[in-house]
Amino acid sequence: MRDGTATKNKINRVAMELFAEQGVTETTTKDIASGAGIAEGTIYRHYKSKDELVKKLFLSLYEEQGNYLRDIAASEKDPKQKIADMIARFCQLFAEDKALFTFLLLTQHGQLKEVPDDMVTPVVVLRDMIAQGQGIGIIKQGDPDLMAAMVLGVVVQPAVFHVYGRLTQDYKSFTQDLTEAAWGVLGLT
Amino acid sequence: MRDGTATKNKINRVAMELFAEQGVTETTTKDIASGAGIAEGTIYRHYKSKDELVKKLFLSLYEEQGNYLRDIAASEKDPKQKIADMIARFCQLFAEDKALFTFLLLTQHGQLKEVPDDMVTPVVVLRDMIAQGQGIGIIKQGDPDLMAAMVLGVVVQPAVFHVYGRLTQDYKSFTQDLTEAAWGVLGLT
Amino acid sequence: MRDGTATKNKINRVAMELFAEQGVTETTTKDIASGAGIAEGTIYRHYKSKDELVKKLFLSLYEEQGNYLRDIAASEKDPKQKIADMIARFCQLFAEDKALFTFLLLTQHGQLKEVPDDMVTPVVVLRDMIAQGQGIGIIKQGDPDLMAAMVLGVVVQPAVFHVYGRLTQDYKSFTQDLTEAAWGVLGLT
Amino acid sequence: MRDGTATKNKINRVAMELFAEQGVTETTTKDIASGAGIAEGTIYRHYKSKDELVKKLFLSLYEEQGNYLRDIAASEKDPKQKIADMIARFCQLFAEDKALFTFLLLTQHGQLKEVPDDMVTPVVVLRDMIAQGQGIGIIKQGDPDLMAAMVLGVVVQPAVFHVYGRLTQDYKSFTQDLTEAAWGVLGLT
DNA sequence: TATGAATGAGCCTTCATTCAT
DNA sequence: GATGAATGAAGGCTCATTCAT
Structure with a gap:
């Protein structure tokens, strides 16, 4: 995929849902990645840190x-x-x-x-x-x-x-x- | 002190304040212990786990x-x-x-x-x-x-x-x- | 063991040898720990970070x-x-x-x-x-x-x-x- | 450019300077790529790996x-x-x-x-x-x-x-x- | 009861490498 | 030849918990 926008949107949506469900600290980057169907490292192409996300x-x-x-x-x-x-x-x-x-x-x-x-x-x-x-x-x-x-x-x-x-x-x-x-x-x- | 009640009360008070200030997950047992002026292990004489606390x-x-x-x-x-x-x-x-x-x-x-x-x-x-x-x-x-x-x-x-x-x-x-x-x-x- | 000095000395010695052998960056904290026969986390009771070590x-x-x-x-x-x-x-x-x-x-x-x-x-x-x-x-x-x-x-x-x-x-x-x-x-x- | 020689030379020069400045392990392929004004993947058209470089x-x-x-x-x-x-x-x-x-x-x-x-x-x-x-x-x-x-x-x-x-x-x-x-x-x- | 050194699972993050375009 | 989004293994570090003293 040439454009990472779809990936970023997926991250955003999944992260929001998991944060809502379990809390921010309780949600791991692994959770987000697997929920979004991507690798953990991919999150960091879109955000500098979990905190920034x-x-x-x-x-x-x-x-x-x-x-x-x-x-x-x-x-x-x-x-x-x-x-x-x-x-x-x-x-x-x-x-x-x-x-x-x-x-x-x-x-x-x-x-x-x-x-x-x-x-x-x-x-x-x-x-x-x-x-x-x-x-x-x-x-x-x-x-x-x-x-x-x-x-x-x-x-x-x-x-x-x-x-x-x-x-x-x-x-x-x-x-x-x-x-x-x-x-x-x-x-x- | 023969009776650990004072220690437990100190733990309770310090824990509550730290939880309020920084959040539960963000507060470590070490924070609580040092805030209460006790050793980390002592918390576990009064509570089975942080969660129970x-x-x-x-x-x-x-x-x-x-x-x-x-x-x-x-x-x-x-x-x-x-x-x-x-x-x-x-x-x-x-x-x-x-x-x-x-x-x-x-x-x-x-x-x-x-x-x-x-x-x-x-x-x-x-x-x-x-x-x-x-x-x-x-x-x-x-x-x-x-x-x-x-x-x-x-x-x-x-x-x-x-x-x-x-x-x-x-x-x-x-x-x-x-x-x-x-x-x-x-x-x- | 009441006194952590022996552990710290072991860390120092093993770290020095591994650093000499493979370089600092190439030596992992896991390497040091297993070389010293301790858990990885133990290093951090003696040093704030690998860098400080x-x-x-x-x-x-x-x-x-x-x-x-x-x-x-x-x-x-x-x-x-x-x-x-x-x-x-x-x-x-x-x-x-x-x-x-x-x-x-x-x-x-x-x-x-x-x-x-x-x-x-x-x-x-x-x-x-x-x-x-x-x-x-x-x-x-x-x-x-x-x-x-x-x-x-x-x-x-x-x-x-x-x-x-x-x-x-x-x-x-x-x-x-x-x-x-x-x-x-x-x-x- | 049909011929990638200029690119390769740029990589070589930038890599050498960064290696000298910060050390080999401390220099990332990203550093080299951005220093040379190319994409990260491009390095791999000229070298099989960072190690080979x-x-x-x-x-x-x-x-x-x-x-x-x-x-x-x-x-x-x-x-x-x-x-x-x-x-x-x-x-x-x-x-x-x-x-x-x-x-x-x-x-x-x-x-x-x-x-x-x-x-x-x-x-x-x-x-x-x-x-x-x-x-x-x-x-x-x-x-x-x-x-x-x-x-x-x-x-x-x-x-x-x-x-x-x-x-x-x-x-x-x-x-x-x-x-x-x-x-x-x-x-x- | 209290201590504090030690543990180890697991977290966030980095980075060399791949591959579809 | 060049790109850059995506990968995933691995690293440094944290922290709740245990246990010998």
Whole structure:
């Protein structure tokens, strides 16, 4: 194969799934290689180290999520609807790719400090949107960083429980309840 | 010392702190031993393996939290106040011992499956309390497991952000906001 | 065994011999371990890395040679006799421990730059002795560093040939010839 | 390019320089390839293996030096002058191409055993010349192999020191001193 | 109970070599 | 002849665990 892109994509996908399943440290380069159907050394043609693989994977996926939310935040809709859209999108994403979410979740401890200051992250987008809503008097007052954290918690914690098997229904069926809860937190009536 | 209890306590405390700081896999038995001022082999007089240390540490601390919440839930107060008390207690705990919370947080991914069915956990206590509140018509209807997850998220996610340095104020100052948000989620007016 | 000194000595000796025989890079930590009859990991209880092992081994042996020569240089004899004594000592050393010499020889490229400025090395002792002999008019004039190099060459190069099998007689039988040649270089009649 | 000669020459030159600088084992085929501005695989169009590259490089360069000396030895001059000419030539060579000398020096340990018996090497030429001089009573008696080694040492060791930075003057300025020292070793008055 | 030297399986990584293009 | 992605054996090193003292 002249072009190594397919190989790199395979590495990325397999690595993410294994990291999600067993944790980063617990996943060996051998695991990744055999999962991707390649030799162990091949990983190192695409990444300088396992560490770089983890870092780049996290950062690119994390930013991707930020971009999705930013697009929603940029729409013409009112804050209440934007929150609903974001949550709907999150539920769908999670239902479609639980591994992605799990990877992001358990890699953050250790990687979050690597996030460049100017990166568009889900948290920043949410916080800005809340601040905006407060500006026009629709969202109740309070530290927007704290409120963003709380809204995120409302959405993420059930997902965590889902990952751990404590909640088993299709995640999309939670969309309505999660949305209402988020509204409750923000004082959106 | 004839009695090894002091040694064991030192191991427990140091281990928890190191686990919280660097992660479980990243913490070596050597780290723990030198942190506790003992020889490496001594750990194995108190625990069969590092794995057992992690497991027992997690379960005992996790259960301890459950017991605290259970005591609050058993009081005579009404659900709304109980929620407030629980959150106040969580905020205080977190402010006093961030390492404990961090340890519990990032160890759950591997240990939650080890929790015996009959153990009193924070989640179970919260869920039962919500169900009870729904029974007497004070808390709004909905899957109590999901609602417990959401309330937990409201409280835990800001703590996570605090651990990651994204929120820096004294955690106890959030108590009021967190309580109101939890009420909002549960439809407690 | 309570005391790891014997193990460390074994490592040192075996490492030196293998390094001399096959080169440093070509000698694996596994080679050393199995040669010393220990586990691979044991090496790392005594040295932080293979690199440190090489460095410390070289430096300590190199300095030891310097000390021997320094003792000879400190004697009451005249320069001509001192040269003879040094060469006699070198011949004996080489005859007794070819591996030591070979190790020193082929490790210098790479380690010589690690020698601290204040270390007593064979070269420095020789150079100072030559300078002294020049001072009292017994040794002919010229850059003492260059002359030290030449005298060293006279003694060392035959040893190198011996190592490579190009000279096969007992090295001590060369003592007289080497001494006269060294005198010739220094103009000692 | 139809003809790969230019590529091969580039490989040879770059390899020699890198080998001299960092050692053979420490130099990777990747280093050589990127230094020569070619792809890694291309080396294998010209050499069966890295090992073969080292071997052929060493032997051809080593023999080349032997040929130079042989030409000098074949002249009409007297032994004393021949020695002077050889040393002058060595000094010039070293001054012009330190890498070549260094490569030859530190590769000998592994390659000398590969030298065919009938090859004209610097050592053999020197030895024969000494024997001849002894035959006509100009050079003092003694094992010619040993004497060749000593003369070589006089010339080579200062060069080694130069490589290691212990001697820093222009090497050609040593010519006269080296020559006199060699004469001293051989008893040429 | 406590020690700490020793173990050895296994991890991450390097690198000479191959081969389809 | 040249390329460069892929290979896989092997190397240095770590670390949970054991055991004689």
